């Protein structure tokens with residue numbers, strides 16, 4: 001997998017932002033072991049390893065902008081996808097991963 005190289009040649013490595021900064025953010029009071037046994041009073045790094053399987057990460061990872069152009073009877077739509085917060089390519093990891101963009105378009109009668 002090329003995730004490390006993607007990160008290394010990107011802007012995040014240059015700024016010193018490590019994998020752990022995004023995938024293991026600091027949380028306060030998160031149980032490290034069974035909360036009935038012990039609960040920490042300190043800040044710990046999350047061990048949930050949030051990645052592409054996390055809705056919030058996927059939502060942050062890409063920014064979409066669209067341009068609509070109507071000329072006479074035809075309409076053209078251009079959608080730009082920007083990798084805004086993934087510290088590497090989007091998607092990354094297993095090569096079979098894909099980003100699927102679904103564009104829904106409605107034309108109102110008389111519009």
Ligand code: HEC
Nearest residue numbers: 004007018019022051052053061085086087090091092093
């Ligand atoms: C600036 C934040 C950031 C940094 C730094 C970062 N990542 Fe990510 N990572 C993300 C986001 C957002 C996603 C979700 C988008 C995706 O799945 O491609 C993600 C997804 C992933 C995935 C896919 C997870 C899955 O569910 O399949 C892997 C693997 C991964 N990162 C590994 C790394 C490694 C290894 C590093 C360091 C070499 C790193 N990441 C650095 C933000 C970051």
